[in-house]
Each structure stands twice: as C-alpha cells, then as structure tokens.
Amino acid sequence: MLLAVDAGNTNVVFALLAEDGSIAARWRIATDPRRTADEYAVWLHQLLSLEGYARGDVTGVIIGTVVPRxxxxxxxxxxxxxxxxxxVAGxxxxxxxxxxxxxxxxxxxADRVLNAIAGHAAYPGDLVVIDFGTATTFDVVDYDGAYKGGIIAPxxxxxxxxxxxxxxxxxxxxxxAPTDPTVIGRTTASQMLSGIYWGYVAMIEGLLARVKAEIGRPVTCIATGGLATLFxxxxxxxxxxxxxxxxxxxxLHQRSRKPA
Structure with missing residues (x-):
C-alpha cells in the first residue's frame, strides 16, 4: 500500500492507498517542523493498528510539502x-x-501543482481549482494540463x-454557513459571520467571473480543502x-513507477 503524505502549513495529512488507488484510511496532525520521526511513528503506528494495518503493509511512501523544514x-x-x-513530489x-x-x-x-495534476487527470478542458487551506488559492490549468498561474488570498x-x-x-x-439568509447581522457575532462567510462567497463569485472572462473558454471549477463544503x-x-x-x-507515484 502507498502512504501519501501532504504536509501543509496547518496540517500534515497521511493517507493510506490501496493498489487500485482507493483511500483506505487518512489521518491528520498539526504541522510542526520540530516534530521528530519518532514522534510521527508512535502516533501513526497506533492509528494504523486501529484501522487493522501494520507497518509492513506500506510498500511505498511519497511526500508533498510546502513546509521545507x-x-x-x-x-x-x-x-x-x-x-x-x-x-518527494517534484x-x-x-x-x-x-x-x-x-x-x-x-x-x-507543491500542493498547487498536485491539485493541477489530479484535476487535469479527472476533468477534461480548462480548469480552475480553488483550495480552501491556510490560504485560499485559485489555480488555472489549461486544456493540455499546463499550470498557468492563479490567485492567492488569505x-x-x-x-x-x-x-x-x-x-x-x-x-x-x-x-x-449562516442559518439566516440575510446579510445584515443583528449581533456582533452574526455580523462577523456575515462578513466572513458572505464576504468569501462574494470573493469567489467575483474572482471566478474575472478568471473565466480572461480564459475565454468553458471552464470547470473544482473545489478542495477542508472548508470547501461550506460553500x-x-x-x-x-x-x-x-x-x-x-x-x-x-x-505522481504511479507515473514514477512506469518504465521510461
């Protein structure tokens, strides 16, 4: 089985994948560059055991990281x-x-390129991938799979x-997601939620419209990241x-194993 490790700015995600590419299990831990291999191992070994797996089941490891340390x-x-x-991805x-x-x-x-690779493999044509992570990123991938650039927002x-x-x-x-459809909040908390939530909806709508106008062709929009389902x-x-x-x-791991 493949152990895929996505080390982001906020969390490190470990995923165990079967030979057919299905995700058998996934776990996340807060990103801390000081965390040692021994600490990871103690934590991960227990989680593997809880899911019915052993260390020997892992036959390959690939890491993608935006945290060099x-x-x-x-x-x-x-x-x-x-x-x-x-x-190591890339x-x-x-x-x-x-x-x-x-x-x-x-x-x-690395995460943005990996999203581009996976998005292009799954969806034909021009793409915009929005990743709701530590930053909210918009990445543009053209119809032949080239990464063309994007947008970074907080x-x-x-x-x-x-x-x-x-x-x-x-x-x-x-x-x-607010339970009240009005954007005019009646309390401090509801006003803050409205500003954050509806502000992000407006940002997504506005930036997507501008990106699609610049591309000038039909575009498929894919969302990923933990907060994508909110919208x-x-x-x-x-x-x-x-x-x-x-x-x-x-x-990437699959491609790297194919003979040249």
Missing part, C-alpha cells in the same frame, strides 16, 4: 519505520511531468484570526474533491 523528519520516518526511501523520479507556464515556476507550491481562518487579534472586543466565532450549497463549483492533493501524490 518538515521534509527531513518525514523522510526519516519513511526510512526508519517503513523501510522505504520516500519519493523531485527526481517524482518530477511534475507538467509544464509550469509561469514566471517563477520554482516558487509554485484563508478563511487566517482572516478571522487576524480580525479577532486586532479588535479587542470582537469574540472568536466558529466558521459555519457547496451556493453552486459555485462544478465539483468538490476533498482528496485532490492526495490524488495528485498517488498519480
């Missing part, structure tokens, strides 16, 4: 506890295999944290794919 300990984890030399045999048609290709985050939780930190009297609220009811996206980044890692 986290990479070494994850590689040690793969070598020391699973007996595998981890592939490097060596796990090279991207797609054209990064931007001015600074070396600065494109993530929902990041925006809320900044608001609460900067305004002494504002309370911390949970991010959720699904507004029919902003053609599909919601929670495991898009993991799917991209699995595709």
């Amino acid at each position: 986290a990479l070494h300990n994850l590689q040690v984890l793969a070598h020391k506890y699973f007996g595998q030399e981890a592939m 490097q060596g045999a796990a090279g991207w295999g797609i054209r990064l048609d931007v001015d600074e290709p070396h600065n494109v985050g 993530g929902i939780n990041l925006s809320l944290d900044a608001l609460v930190a900067a305004a002494a009297k504002l309370p911390r609220i949970a991010i959720e 699904q009811q507004h029919h902003l996206f053609d599909a919601v794919e929670p495991d898009l980044t993991i799917r991209g890692l699995a595709l």
Whole structure:
C-alpha cells in the first residue's frame, strides 16, 4: 500500500492507498517542523493498528510539502519505520511531468501543482481549482494540463484570526454557513459571520467571473480543502474533491513507477 503524505502549513495529512488507488484510511496532525520521526511513528503506528494495518503493509511512501523544514523528519520516518526511501513530489523520479507556464515556476507550491495534476487527470478542458487551506488559492490549468498561474488570498481562518487579534472586543466565532439568509447581522457575532462567510462567497463569485472572462473558454471549477463544503450549497463549483492533493501524490507515484 502507498502512504501519501501532504504536509501543509496547518496540517500534515497521511493517507493510506490501496493498489487500485482507493483511500483506505487518512489521518491528520498539526504541522510542526520540530516534530521528530519518532514522534510521527508512535502516533501513526497506533492509528494504523486501529484501522487493522501494520507497518509492513506500506510498500511505498511519497511526500508533498510546502513546509521545507518538515521534509527531513518525514523522510526519516519513511526510512526508519517503513523501510522505504520516500519519493518527494517534484523531485527526481517524482518530477511534475507538467509544464509550469509561469514566471517563477520554482516558487509554485507543491500542493498547487498536485491539485493541477489530479484535476487535469479527472476533468477534461480548462480548469480552475480553488483550495480552501491556510490560504485560499485559485489555480488555472489549461486544456493540455499546463499550470498557468492563479490567485492567492488569505484563508478563511487566517482572516478571522487576524480580525479577532486586532479588535479587542470582537469574540472568536466558529466558521459555519449562516442559518439566516440575510446579510445584515443583528449581533456582533452574526455580523462577523456575515462578513466572513458572505464576504468569501462574494470573493469567489467575483474572482471566478474575472478568471473565466480572461480564459475565454468553458471552464470547470473544482473545489478542495477542508472548508470547501461550506460553500457547496451556493453552486459555485462544478465539483468538490476533498482528496485532490492526495490524488495528485498517488498519480505522481504511479507515473514514477512506469518504465521510461
């Protein structure tokens, strides 16, 4: 089985995939570059056991990360506890295999390229992938699979944290879809929720309209990331794919094993 590791700015997601590409189990832990391979191993071994798996079931490891300091300990984890030399997304045999048609290709985050790879494999034509993570990113992939660029905006939780930190009297609220359809809040908390939630709906609608106008062809919009389902009811996206980044890692691993 393949252990795919997606190390993001907020969480590290571990997914165990069967030979047919189906995700057998997934777990997440808060990202901490100081976390050692031994700490990961203790945590992960218990979770594997709870799902009925053993370390020996893992026959391959691939890592994608936007946190460079986290990479070494994850590689040690793969070598020391699973007996595998981890592939690293974008490097060596796990090279991207797609054209990064931007001015600074070396600065494109691994998660964004992985989303582009998985999105193009699943949906034909031009794509926009919106990832609701620490940042909210919009990534444009053209019909032949090339990454064309995108947009980076503050993530929902990041925006809320900044608001609460900067305004002494504002309370911390949970991010959720408002139950009242009106945008005019009657309490401080409802006004904050309206600003965050409906503000993001308006941002998505506005940016998508501008992106589609620039592309000038039919576009499929895919959403991913933990908070994507919050906005699904507004029919902003053609599909919601929670495991898009993991799917991209699995595709890279599969391609790297094919004979040249």
